[in-house]
Amino acid sequence: MRSIKTVVVTWVAVATATALWAAEPQRLTVETIFSDEFRDSVSVPSHAWLDDGSLLLFDKRLPEGERGLERLDPATGNRRPACDRVRALASLAALAGNTASAPKVLEWPDVLLPNGSVALYLLEGDVFLLDLRSSAFRRVTLTVGKEKCPSLSPDGTRAAFVRDNDLYVVDLATGRERRLTRDGGDSRLNGTLSWVYWEEIFGRKDTGYWWSPDSQAIAFLQSDESDVGVSVFPEFEPATPNVIRQRYAKAGEANPRVRLGLVEVGSGSPRWADLGTPAPEYIMRVAWLPDSREVAVQVEDRAQKKLELVFVDRHRGRSRSILTETAGTSVNPSDDLHFLDGGKRFLWSSERDGFLHLYLYGADGSLIRPLTPGLLMLRNSSDDDLVNGAVVAVDEANRSVHFTATDELPLATGLYRVGWEGGSVERVSREDGTHRVSMRRDGAFYIDRFGSFGRPPGLYLCRPDGSRAATITSPATEVVQRYGLQAPEFVLVPAEDGFALPAQISKPRDFDPTKRYPVILSVYGGPGAPQVWNDWQRDVYFDNVLLEAGFVCMTVDPRSASGLSRTLEDTSYGKMFSAYEVPDILSAVRLLSSLPWVDPQRIGVWGWSGGGTTTLQLMTHSKAFKAGIAVAAVTDFRYYDTVWTEGRLGLPKANPEGYRAAAPANFARDLSGKLLLIHGTYDDNVHPQNSWRFARELQLAGTPFEMMVYPLEKHGLRGVSRHVYETMLEFWKRNL
Numbered sequence: 001m002r003s004i005k006t007v008v009v010t011w012v013a014v015a016t017a018t019a020l021w022a023a024e025p026q027r028l029t030v031e032t033i034f035s036d037e038f039r040d041s042v043s044v045p046s047h048a049w050l051d052d053g054s055l056l057l058f059d060k061r062l063p064e065g066e067r068g069l070e071r072l073d074p075a076t077g078n079r080r081p082a083c084d085r086v087r088a089l090a091s092l093a094a095l096a097g098n099t100a101s102a103p104k105v106l107e108w109p110d111v112l113l114p115n116g117s118v119a120l121y122l123l124e125g126d127v128f129l130l131d132l133r134s135s136a137f138r139r140v141t142l143t144v145g146k147e148k149c150p151s152l153s154p155d156g157t158r159a160a161f162v163r164d165n166d167l168y169v170v171d172l173a174t175g176r177e178r179r180l181t182r183d184g185g186d187s188r189l190n191g192t193l194s195w196v197y198w199e200e201i202f203g204r205k206d207t208g209y210w211w212s213p214d215s216q217a218i219a220f221l222q223s224d225e226s227d228v229g230v231s232v233f234p235e236f237e238p239a240t241p242n243v244i245r246q247r248y249a250k251a252g253e254a255n256p257r258v259r260l261g262l263v264e265v266g267s268g269s270p271r272w273a274d275l276g277t278p279a280p281e282y283i284m285r286v287a288w289l290p291d292s293r294e295v296a297v298q299v300e301d302r303a304q305k306k307l308e309l310v311f312v313d314r315h316r317g318r319s320r321s322i323l324t325e326t327a328g329t330s331v332n333p334s335d336d337l338h339f340l341d342g343g344k345r346f347l348w349s350s351e352r353d354g355f356l357h358l359y360l361y362g363a364d365g366s367l368i369r370p371l372t373p374g375l376l377m378l379r380n381s382s383d384d385d386l387v388n389g390a391v392v393a394v395d396e397a398n399r400s401v402h403f404t405a406t407d408e409l410p411l412a413t414g415l416y417r418v419g420w421e422g423g424s425v426e427r428v429s430r431e432d433g434t435h436r437v438s439m440r441r442d443g444a445f446y447i448d449r450f451g452s453f454g455r456p457p458g459l460y461l462c463r464p465d466g467s468r469a470a471t472i473t474s475p476a477t478e479v480v481q482r483y484g485l486q487a488p489e490f491v492l493v494p495a496e497d498g499f500a501l502p503a504q505i506s507k508p509r510d511f512d513p514t515k516r517y518p519v520i521l522s523v524y525g526g527p528g529a530p531q532v533w534n535d536w537q538r539d540v541y542f543d544n545v546l547l548e549a550g551f552v553c554m555t556v557d558p559r560s561a562s563g564l565s566r567t568l569e570d571t572s573y574g575k576m577f578s579a580y581e582v583p584d585i586l587s588a589v590r591l592l593s594s595l596p597w598v599d600p601q602r603i604g605v606w607g608w609s610g611g612g613t614t615t616l617q618l619m620t621h622s623k624a625f626k627a628g629i630a631v632a633a634v635t636d637f638r639y640y641d642t643v644w645t646e647g648r649l650g651l652p653k654a655n656p657e658g659y660r661a662a663a664p665a666n667f668a669r670d671l672s673g674k675l676l677l678i679h680g681t682y683d684d685n686v687h688p689q690n691s692w693r694f695a696r697e698l699q700l701a702g703t704p705f706e707m708m709v710y711p712l713e714k715h716g717l718r719g720v721s722r723h724v725y726e727t728m729l730e731f732w733k734r735n736l
Helices: 036-041 085-096 195-201 477-483 539-548 566-572 581-593 610-620 642-649 656-662 664-670 689-701 718-735
Strands: 046-049 055-058 069-072 079-081 118-123 126-131 136-139 147-152 158-163 166-171 177-179 188-190 209-211 217-224 230-234 243-247 257-264 282-288 294-300 306-313 319-326 338-340 345-350 357-362 367-370 391-395 400-406 414-419 434-439 446-452 455-462 468-473 489-494 500-506 517-522 552-556 598-608 627-631 674-680 706-710
Touching: 046 434, 085 126, 085 136, 118 147, 126 147, 126 158, 147 209, 158 209, 166 217, 195 642, 209 282, 217 282, 257 282, 257 294, 338 391, 391 434, 400 434, 414 434, 455 477, 489 581, 500 539, 500 581, 517 539, 517 581, 539 552, 539 718, 552 581, 581 598, 581 610, 598 610, 598 718, 610 627, 610 664, 627 718, 642 656, 664 689, 674 689, 674 718, 706 718
Parallel strands: 517 552, 517 598, 598 627, 627 674, 674 706
Antiparallel strands: 046 055, 055 069, 069 079, 118 126, 126 136, 147 158, 158 166, 166 177, 188 217, 209 217, 217 257, 230 243, 282 294, 294 306, 306 319, 338 345, 345 357, 357 367, 391 400, 400 414, 434 446, 446 455, 455 468, 489 500, 500 552
16 A cells, blocks of 8 residues: 655656646636536546446447436446436326426436336426337326425335425335325425435435335435524526525534334335434434344434434334444544345444545444545545445445545545455556546446646546456547647645645746736645545636636645644644644645745635635735735624534634634624625525625625625526626636
């Protein structure tokens, strides 16, 4: 295993700074990078392994009229249509009754049965089933109420979905529908998640129910939001505007009350799991054991310092404790709970030693052995939507497990293998860069989405030893050449105490070291959220627009965000955004200012969400920046949600100084430099009150600033992306 390299004050290029470009590269614009044509040209296919060992593909690089689901045979390389897309789309148009509004492309499905026979699509609030063998659609629902969260039972005989916050199943052979819950309403949710669970606990997937392996029962979450505070977002129509309401649990306030239900899909009413007294504050993860008799549930207290794994009996609802994780800061749930030998043993991931490692346990919760060592950090890098953790395959026959992890700087996930019975960890993937992996069930092949600083991602078919069997989609090098795109260089920046901070820097194609350049520093800075990564990241395109405008671009991670260990992440606990973050990032500014080709009077900083928070902290705690942009920034963590905030700052009453110091709104009067605030008025993640508060403080202080408000746009501002980035580009041109 390779170890992390310690380097001080050294510029290390891990990618070629000079890209391969045509003699006269085209000009890259904001309009270009947000066009559908450009996005499709740099994409890699959606894909999923099927039970028969073939691979299902959907390739957006194909012309729109040729796109459809394809099936690839890894043994022969034969690639053929998985169904007749023209026939399938015609049947869908006939069912919809409106040919004009029917889809023109057979997109990737919402749900796919692993045997590849059927798929579900959610279209305009109704569920449709595609039989891939006959290339024909069938309507599953036709209701006034909109369906969401569709799924298929493991045996493929039933579909489940949520309608009006109640859980339903439908028999696909007869079309007979059964309602499993009957008390759903505005503040009671069955099988669908409250906002804070969707955002912070289940990774922005509305995963609120789980089929048993025998397809006869469902475990589901019921959320009572009646005590959760209501936030409002006014529209601009009609004359007296409509108001959108959202239940949003803010730091120190009431959470949704959540309990676990168990229901037989053929008969009976829900039974409620007994998870102890008092009931746990959070239900963090749910998974069935292989025999369908018990459900594994991870529960946590409000302080998030104690996580317990319990097994719940399917028929009686009784629970038994299996293991407990505790920490002086907070405990993250395990995304790598995998049962072995029919449930006699299981895999479990834990950060208990300061690194995310994999462990082997007996079914009674007794630790058998750790499986991963030292500085190796498990890291989710699966290219399979069904895989949440680092484990991508469990090989029962060979008693081994494949997983993705990082083990050096610059951060990049590789594929590794380790045996259950002990022994050393073996690295499987070969190239330096980021490997996102999806492995076939029998381990004979895996799919590798591979990219690096200087290489756009390609999709490759690989053998178990890491060698490539075939290229499915080549890197988009023609795009690199057409626009003369520049790749970043990896940099290690010495902090005040000598700690090596990971950073990356991009220079214009015609860079001249005898000139002096303005620099735009992009930051995030949230704990455990590294931005410096050896991959071809989406920010490379806007960075190249800035490079063409004559700027140098840099990204740096403070130690708490570096992703090197949980120990480093915890340096921000209780004092997030007010501990090492500002001085660490200012170390990068000092290094920049010492370089002969940097104009130290023209350094700007910007960030989105937590990066906006970091930007405002930097601009109110230093005079290092001529200008800055804060997009959708949290300016006071009393305004942010319970789970994320309290897991890093604790409860407001217990840590008032930590909350005060982490809120840039409290220091707005000290702002130095030109500022642009950007926010959407329907940001249901970072509520617009954050920017309103900061703006008000600046107004009261008599400080001029700029602001761009996007009506009815949410946190990602996706409906106005081009306008957002063109606004930022023009701001930089005026102010740097």
